[in-house]
Amino acid sequence: MKKDFDILVVGAGPAGIAAAIAAAENGLRVGVVDDSPSPGGQIWRRGTQPPTAARRWNDRFEAAAVVRMMGWRVIDCLRLTPEGGILRAECNTPGVQPADLHFRHLILATGARERFLPFPGWTLPNVMGAGGLDAMVRGGLPIEGKRVVIAGTGPLLLAVAAQLTAHGASVVAICEQASLAQMAPLALALLRQPGKLLQGAKYRWATRKTPFFTRCWPAAALAEPNPGPGSENEPQPRLQAVTLHREGKQWTVACDYLACGFHLVPNTELASLLGSRIQDGFVVTDQQMRTSIPAVWCAGEPTGIGGVDASLLEGRIAGLSAAGKTEAARALSKRRPGMQAFARALERACRLDPRLRELADDQTIVCRCEDVRMAALRGRSGWRDAKLHTRCGMGPCQGRVCGGAAEFLFGWSAGHAHPPLYPARVSSLMEEAEEEAMAASSSHPAIEPE
Template sequence: MKVDVLIIGAGPAGMAAALAAAPSGASIAVLDDNPVPGGQIWRDGPQARLSEKARRLRRALAEERNIQVLSGTRVVAVAGPRRLLLEDAERGGLMGYDKLILCTGARELLLPFPGWTLPGVTGAGGLQALIKGGLPVAGERIVVAGSGPLLLASAATARAAGANVLRVAEQAPLSALAGFAARLPRWPGKVAQAIGLFDARYRASSHVLAALGSDRLEAVRLQQGSGIVEVPCDRLACGFGLIPNIQLGQALGCRIEKQAIAVNDWQACSLDDHYAAGECTGFGGSELAMVEGAIAGHAAVGRRDKARALWPRRRRWQAFADALAQSFELDPKLKNLAQADTLVCRCEDVPYADLANRRDWTDAKLHSRCGMGACQGRVCGTASQFLFGWTPPAPRPPLAPTRIETLLLLEQEET
């Protein structure tokens, strides 16, 4: 199969890119590993409450005859120039393209601390996804901790599902949060959103020290200001911000800057006819993702006047992204959460002590199995970058667990 424009990711950026490119008449394919478009922010499920904006975008995608949405499909390898190896639940296949737009989003930054591998401990966004997918949490006691607006969103999702949210612990100091709140009137919609997500149990200058329990989570120990408190609970949702998903961009050879795919004013990557938009180019929220996606979509089909007209809106939301990054910058003391026996690589049971004196990621892998498990360093690699300053491992094909018959297509392609 071959298309004029291939878009990887059907979140806000990918949906906006497809709809922007559609009027050109180009053949467009939108590929995503979720069952339906929406990405993580508009994830569907039995307990999901989709916004009208998400529903409207889905309808618009379905109405465009030159847009094909390939749900439940993922990229597993680069098969050659402008060709990717794909796989869905039933089969693998090759996809060719003239233009590519990467809208691969972001994932949570998870930092190791004592007890973080106990059953009942998840990421903040992970808890949201589980609840939307049908996880029953009614009556459960939940603590949400880490950093960033996702904490409040996760707490709101849990409350709406009937959970008892006991604490929302934000590591940023009150002074930084007050400064951020003072700037919010520049984006009126965000003021209303913040008011809607407000939680009286929100605490600044507060972070997790340890998850306590034997067979599963029983309580959370928190640093709260200058004191330490222990909160009995059933679940802990803990996330320290977002990390751009750049693996496919790296595999293609796109230039990476500041842990994100580097783009120019047209959202173009360092490779000709390759673009990127949304959180794979840096975290900034759905509004920034959508305008970046629209710019990339217009630019990919040669509608540069349409793309340029969106630059002022992008600048407005980029300013919001910059304010987020400044206000929720991680405190260096979080590097001291892990103890000697705290697992850093959960897949291969590699503790902090085995990594602390290594020079870099390669040295760590040579002396342990760090990064060699199922997640292929996606969790421990980004954690190690924060803890030790190591450069995360470069991706190697396949980019995800893949069936052998799918991989054989690469050999057939070379032949």
């Protein structure tokens, strides 16, 4: 299957939605491809009571003449020239043929994922990411009456706590690894964005019954005691309690879920595959959100973790710029420095305490796909060396989970992305691209939105 677009947007979170709307409103044929079953990204994930802003953007997105390919993953780049290129995408529904997405301009709005750090017991069922548990609940996981410990770092913790509380969960503790002093400058930066400050205050009010600990993190997740050998239908171990650590003190809290995420890691795999310049982990762009590669723009978290407002702004700039509305894009980009200042303050507030490197013991699994333990990784010379000699990062997640941990634990940076970007059916890699769609693209009739 072949599809032609003037502008292809990868990612249907705030940045991708804003980019697609900006481009489509300028009369261009726009396609948006996203792995999730519905648009909104992680922050506006389908669920109860989306915020007003989210509803407004979603409505505009629904109304825009945009081809939405939800439940599709980009797996490879078949061609890239200054005039455009072809990405291949695979559908999450088995049996559907892959699609070749031809574009003149490409906007990467691939978002971010949580950073996970290994600690004893973190592989137990019911230990999830903070955003992970939130997503599961929005996907229908019953949480009412469940005891939840939320841990890690970043503003996501409070937002998730508020969301889970609203769903009837009993959030028994929020553990932020940073100190108050470390977070204070962020509050100052927030004074320039009263909306965010108000939102934070609302979250804290909603979770006012829950103790909020700073400089606190999970030392271990504990399983239900094993019933011992011989018992029929032996129950699988699952989370029973969490041992928390704060300034040399440890105590144990009983809980049903531990939601733990250490801020965010940008999704830069596609940018890396395309060869765009990445510096300190983030995609480098100019003020028009153009990457180092002609025909490729990038917006949102991959350029710096700045939150939803920055993503919306960058998405609009990228969409306008890619649509040739340079002046409008330039006017908008004047608002970026303030957003970038917030992103920098956020990064400092979420800087990880070096003592978190000591959480994992030798037996703690770091790579969950291949069950590679900490002891095997100590002494390896780098990410590639670790991959080759321990299988770390060689499983289906392709290092998306352990890579972020290894970066913090050992200072290793991941190498170039390989195709397929996500595990893909062998058959999806068998066919060559249908040729010469791009040359004729401007004269093709628009594809009806699906």
